[in-house]
Each structure stands twice: as C-alpha cells, then as structure tokens.
Amino acid sequence: MTLAGRLPSTRWSLVIRAGETSGDSSVRRLARQSLEELCAIYWPALYGYLRRRGRSRQDAEDLIQGFFANLLERDSIAAADASRGRFRAFLYASLDHYVANEHRRENALKRGGDATTFSLDRESLDDVDRFFPADALADPSGDPATLFDRQWAFCLIGQTLAELERDYQAKGKGEWFSKLAPMLTSTDTDGPSRQQIASELGLSSTALKVAIHRLRATYRKRLLDAVAQTVENPADSGRERQCLFDALGSE
C-alpha cells in the first residue's frame, strides 16, 4: 500500500500546483499554508547548513528569516525551475541564490511595513546551536550540497522521532517510547536487552515483539509520509530517501 494510493497530493505538490493554476484564493491559501508548514519543519536544516558554512548565529538567523519571507511572498514557484520536483533541491538552489544576492538586497530598498515575516523562536535556535559545538561549526571543506543534504536528513529524522514521541506521550506511553526507541535501529533478536525491556514494561516476550513491530511500522509510515510531503510526485519519495541515505553515508 503506497502513500500514492491514499494521498492524492503532497504538501509540496499543492504549493507547485497553486502557481500553475491562477486564480482561486482558497487554493492559494492552502498552498501558502502548506509552504509555511514545510518551512516550519525544515528551517533547522537550513540554519544548521548556514552555520556549518561559517555564518554567525545572527547572520544565519537573519538570512533564513529574509529567505523565507521572500519565499512566502512569491506568487509562484517558477515553472522553469528544474529543481522544483523536490522541495529539498528547490530550497538548496534558492537559498544559494538568495545568499549570493544578499549584499545587493541589503542595499536595496527596505521592504514595506506589511512585509511578510518568518519567525524563528529562540528556544529552537538554541537547540540547533547545541547540536553544533563551536569547534565543529565551520566546515568549509565539505561539499556544500552534501552538507545541506546531511542537515536535511538530521532534521527529517529528528522531526519524525519527535512527532512519534509526542504521539506515544499523548497515549500515556512515553515510557514505552523511550524504552523501545533503540529497537528502531537494533537488529538483535533475543539479546538480554530485550528481556530487560520486557520486564521493565511488564510485557511478555510476544507482547514486546508486538510493541516493537507497532513502533517500527508507525515510524516507517511517518518517515515515508514526511519524505513524500516534500516531493511533487509521491512516487519519487523512494529516490528522495535514497538520496538522503547516500548523503549521510559520505563523510
């Protein structure tokens, strides 16, 4: 059962389609909302990328705010943009373009009072900053595209896990999540760790296997869902995931 079968459209496809079909304010509203949601999820990837490219915190923050404001103000995603099939590729190209023109923009006319803003809250910035201790911040040696993709993958996984954890907590199973989460990457089938988890959660060994399966299945679905939301055609999500996987492998 693929996502394509159930979801007629992804967030990114909504954004793109709104640019193509001119008119209808409800379509535009939906597209704008989708874009905002996508930006809210993935800005830490952009921020982390800029920081690792040697930008200061203030600098990176300003750039991202400006970039997103600019993005949200745009009427449409240019049809000619070759990278628009995938949100990640699109953002990377657009961000580079934006940063290159930053100096010119600074000297240009200030935007009007009704300019769009994109807010980054302090706490999240702190979180992202903590992720990168000062000595590891600037990494000018790495290939920028790979650097960007790696940040993107971290962000995707972090968001998926956080969302899943919130779900478990809402069901009063926060403890289950913290105990079972290591099983998302573990393949040992009957190690002592399993027995320990089972006794801590008061589960039989079969019930533990059921719980692990549920967690894995939900996680997988959410991850694929999240990836699919960033591509125009859900059938491309497999390739998108492989691309991120490759980026994480190249160090």
Next chain:
Amino acid sequence: MTDNPCPRCGTPIPSDPASQDSGDPVQCPRCLLRPPWDKPHPVAITLGPGQSFTPPSIEELSEQITGYEVEALIGQGGMGAVYLGRQKSLDRAVAIKILPPQIAERAGFRQRFAQEGRALAKLNHPNIVAVHDFGQAGPYAMLVMELVEGANLREVLAQGRLSPAEALEIIPQLCDALSYAHDEGVVHRDIKPENLLFDSRGRLKITDFGLAKLVANKTAADADDATTTDEDSRAPDPTQGVVGTVHYMAPEQLENPRSVDHRADIYALGVVFYEMLTGELPIGRFEPPSQCLQSNGRESTPRVTIDVRLDEVVLRALEKHPEKRYASASAVMHDIDEIEKHPRPSRRDHTLPNDHPRRVRETIHRAGQTLGEFAATSIESSGQWISHAQTSWLRDPRVETPAYVGVGILALGIFGGFFFGNGPGNGEVGAAWFALAAILAIILSRISLARESESEGGHPILVSRFVLGALYLLVAVPILIAPAIATPALWMEIYDDPRDIGRLGWLRDWVQVVSLTVAVTATAWLVLLGAHVAFPRLFTTVFRPFVGAFSRVTAISLAVFLVILIAAAGFLLRQMPYQSYTPGIEVAEADWDKLSPRDFQEMQRELDDRRRAERTTEP
C-alpha cells in the same frame, strides 16, 4: 561533535543534545533513515479470487456502507481487503473485511454467506477474532470484525525465530481455539502466520475463520449445490476451487478440496509450529525441528536446543495421510502439556517403536558425514544392538574424547606430582606439575561438556563430570570451610586456647568459639549466596555443570536459615560475654569465670606475684 561510529554501518553518529539530556543512547541517523529491519519479508499469499481485485477507495466504500465510517485501508489478500472502520452506534473501532464482487455475485452465495456468517458470529473464544456483523455493501460482501491492534505472526517472526518457550506459549492457544471451533463445526482451512494475530498483550487471535470455504468456488465448497451441468463439463483447472495458502495446505486440501475436514487445520498447525521453531517451511524432505537447528544454527544464531519430543508432535501433525495425523487439536495440546510437565528426559528413554526407522536414518546420515560410506553400510548391516552401541560414538565421536584425555592428563598430573615432589625441596615442582595437569584437565573436560550440550543434550558423560567435580571440589571446599577454620584459629590467637572441659569458665570459652565461628561462617556463606543471586552467571559458568541458578524460594529459605544462624550466634555471644580485664584492678572471685583464658592467666599470674610479694614483705 563527538562522533562514534555506528556498530552496524560504520557511519559516525553525531551527538544529539535532546537525547544527551535524557541519557538515551544516540541512534545512527543513517540506520534510522533506512532501518536494518526495513526490508521485504516473504508473505504467504492465499490462493483465491481476491488477487486480481482492486479494493475500492475509502470514499467509494463509505458510500456503500451505512452505520460505519471507513477510515483507512489496512490490508489486502487473496480473499478481499480489510479496512479500518468505526461503528457509529457504539463508537468503537472495527475491522471491515470486504469480499470481491466476483465472489459476492455468484449464484447461491448470499444464502451460503448468511448461513456461514451466522456460524462464524457464534464463535466466541478469547483466541478467535470476533465477528460483529456481516452483510452486503453494494457489490461487496462485508464482514465487520473485532479490530486487533497488534502484529501478526509473520511480523513477529520477522524479528527472529521464536524460542521453543515462546512457541510453546502460542501453540496451546492455537490448539484451544481450533479445538473449540472444530467442536462448533467450523474448519478454518487457511491457518497461516498472516492469519494469526497478537494483540498488544501478546494474546493470540485467529482471524478469517471459515472464510476460505465461503470464498472457495461453489463447485468445490458446495458439492451438494453443484446441480448445474455446464460447469462440470468445463476443462478441469487444477487450482479451481482451491482456496488456501500453498505451503500451509494439507495434501488432501490441494488434491480434493471437497473432502477437507478439521484435520487440514491440524496439518497447517504443524506447518506453523515447524516454522516458529525453525524459521523455515517443512518442504520436501525436511529435517525434524531439533535437527534443523543443529545444522543451520551453527554460525549465526545462539544455539537453542529443542526437545526431541516436540519433533514427534510436529511430524505427527504433518503426516501426509489425515488418518495418521492427530485426530484433534486437543490431542496436540495434550502431548504438548505432557512435554511441558516432564521436561527433557534423556533422548534414549523416549525411543518409540514406530520411531525407530527415522532414528536409524538419522544415525546413518550423521555417520556418513563423519566416517564416510563405509561406516554407513556397516551400520545398515549390523544388528540393532551394535547400531545402538555405535550410536553414541557415531553421533558425535568428538564429544567424549576430550573427557578421556582429560582423565589421562589428570592421572599423569597426580603421579607426576608425587614423583617430582618426592625429593627434598621439590615440593614446588610437584605442585606446579599437578596444577598444570589440573588446568589442562579442566579445559579438556569443559570442551567435552560444551560439545555434549551441543549434541542435543542427550546422555551426560560421566567421565568429564568426574574430573570436573573432583577439581572443582579442590577449589570450592577450601573457600567454603576457610571461615570455619580461620575463625577459631584467630580466636585462639587473641584469647589463647579455650579451657578444658570442667575447668573454670570452660563453658563460656566454648560458647564464644563456637558462636563466633558459626556467625563468621554463616556471614561468609550469606555473602556468597548474595553474590550468586546477584550474578547467577558467575558461579554457574565457573562451576558448570554442577551449579545452577537458585530459584527464588531456595535462595530466600537459605538466606533466612543463615540469618537465623547468625542471629542465634550473636544472641549467645551477647549472653555470655567476656569481662574486660585491666591489670592492676582486682576482679571479684565470683566473676573469675567471666574472664577470657588469656586474661584469666594474666590475672592469676598477677595474683601470684602479689601474694609472693606479700609473703616476702611479711616477715
């Protein structure tokens, strides 16, 4: 960033602040993106008309169903599709199964569906998924069932083969449900891992009871209804009317679907049992489960031994001829109960007469591996007695050899120790010689022990146990009795020898020595007991195979006994304490017996001195 490489893919794992706070281990992002378990697993597909069927979208189906909300498609198989739904009236989550129109539109189906539906809805068993409702939804026949939010056996098996203990927890539930349903006159006909669900508490729930019969072509399922002649004249299609899953179907179910009775379920149960224990399907000339693990589990998985009696249960359930199979699911359950009640007798005790050909075959097979064809033919031609005597050697000729070599080395060590240690000043050489031999003997015996446990845990080898037992005692006995010897020795060092029986204060001396010795020894043993309970693997590993983990009852009762001993000794010590004696201060004659032997002697000496001094000054 502190980068530790991922143990699986070697990618450096960046530290994550969020998880550092909570103390969780950080997981590899690469493995999270494409988890190691996320790979396609084989699925057993039910043969049936549902395969070419495209399930309707949620919206399409919602229009056809009243009383239920359709929320998501959660599965599709050979017999239709399953949706997650909500029963509006009771506001409960349900599973809605729809059968494809090509089934629902068959002549006579509605009537049969109504009959069968009633029979299925009557099944009320904790291990059977309940049928709440059934009916038509537009072109589809619909069954509303209890929703089981868990995992099916296929998904559980994807996490690794089950241990025999886990399998033995599941099989009785399966037998119980099958036996109940068979008594109610319902045969499942499609028992397979995908139809065995587990709820969040790990309890088995069988789904799709009797559906295979409903879905089956009417020419097959309803022999009585086959009145139309045109269908009979058609060219026979070998899979016509067969509904089931190939590897789980009893031979007679494939050959003649009409004659299927409850014993087809017993066969499928045997297949599932076999798969649980071995992770493989019993196809072709398959080995019994215990042998299968022997040959396949060698390098990858930790060795699990399967009780050979389970082989017999599995093989009897898998008999090709239904008459030879178990007659009922409760008979399977009975045999499994028996096995669980009397765990692991020796292999030879349980040789059944009808089992012999298989056993001889196994023996020959192994002999062929080890000694070649010559041995195989010799066994075939030799009488039963000889074959039996050879069995233990041929099965694992390597098992006992180290034990005998170990005994030889130990004997050599003992004689050598005496021989070398005889001369003056040669004690160390003798001791070293003996220690070397002892260590070698232990190693060899442990090797034979390990091999023995590998070889199906059959007959224990006495020789290796004798060597190990003797050498362990050399270590264990001193540890155990050391406190009982050291305490009185130390006591005498401090207080001098206890006084002879009958002399002044003798009782107090003996009470002191004995109580103190008991208290110290019991405390030492209590510490050992505590260590054994806290780290059960320590002593069991060191003193294998003689020391096992204590059961809770044993440990507690032993501890209580020791604590009582300590308390009693402490009480006696307090009851009869020594009076402290300071030279120069006179002690009343009535209290003399309260002095320790050394103090008493000193007091006496002082008294003598004083008297002597008095005598010299008097005149």
